[in-house]
Amino acid sequence: MTSTQDVAGATIFRPRTSSWFTALAVVVAVGALASVVATEGPGGLLVGWPLLGIAFAGWWLFWYPTVVVADQGITVRNPLATIDVPWEALIDVDTKYALKLVTPVGAFTAWAAPAPGVWGTHAGKPEHVTNLPSMSYGPGQSIRPGDLKNTDSGYAAYLVRSRWEELVENGALDLDRPSLPQRSWHWRLVVLAVLLAAAATWTLAVGL
Template identity: 30%
Template sequence: MTTPEQPQYADRSFRSTPGIIGGLLLIGFAAWIGGDALVTGEGRVPWIAAAGLLLVVPLIVAFTFRPVVYAGADRMRVRNPFRTVELPWAAVADVRAGYSSEVVTVDGTVYQLWSVPVSLRERKRAARRRDRTEAAPGPAAGPGTGQAAASAGADRAVADLRELAERGASRPTAQGTARIRWAYEIIVPALAGLVLLLVLLAV
């Protein structure tokens, strides 16, 4: 007798929309300033502008567009500014949000979730909404009513990830340890831009 296969679901992604918007604005500002220096600058100015863009643009991408957390049936993949951490659910001990969002592995290693920023202001607003909902008269009022809807975005994301971890940890395909890959596509051009900029400023 064969056991039915568990249903497969597409990966869920958790990323910061304000971060992406901020990244677009910063890229536009850098392109405006750097492009003007490249076109109208004289002497070493275009070279300095090119080196500055080579340094700044990868860093903007790293801290705004790149961070995301992918969560599937077997594992979560945490893509932070300079590295990607792949964690099978069996290797995850906890997902929590205090002043920042983070995942804790069974061996005690902590990885930050850059794409799930914690907003204390949003958390306070959510707590006030929750208090008003629970204090409202009527049959729908009561402890826990509207709990999910009245939670801060980071807390909702962390709760979803924790649920996925608990549900998937026992899967045979969710076993293993953490795997880390450094983002050389970000690190190498940023370092090259930094070195070139220092050389140009020194001579």
């Protein structure tokens, strides 16, 4: 269900399905463009290139979003913005609808770690609800479906809570000088998406 990669002390999380959906978008885009060229000849590239927007959308919506758990904090990279949450700013981790990091200045939801649907909940096994960080459990050792370790939200929460709990136990957090989350918007990607959508709309209108 999930895919992680360790790079320079940081764990990069994204859903395993992200590679499938990204690959599907690329295949659809390339196949459609090849069909246009086969029908119209090489000149078809002049009107068919906006089809590459399908591949871009697949990459932007499925592969680009990640959750990075590192020594200095958690980085949530969503399609529209990246949010850096220092450990000292973290108040709670919620998984009701998706992985959500609660801070003094608001809560930030991770696009890459949605909570499970019915199938994901029923696919849970005993090992997915045991040996979780202590803060995962509610009254009577209960957990939310979104905390199941076999789900996207659950595994991302497991990574965050495990590192957070370790830092707290080791006294490694400077709570007297907390840093606040920082958000940076992906304006270039947004502009590129708008341009590709406009080009596709124009090409379709001209074709009709």
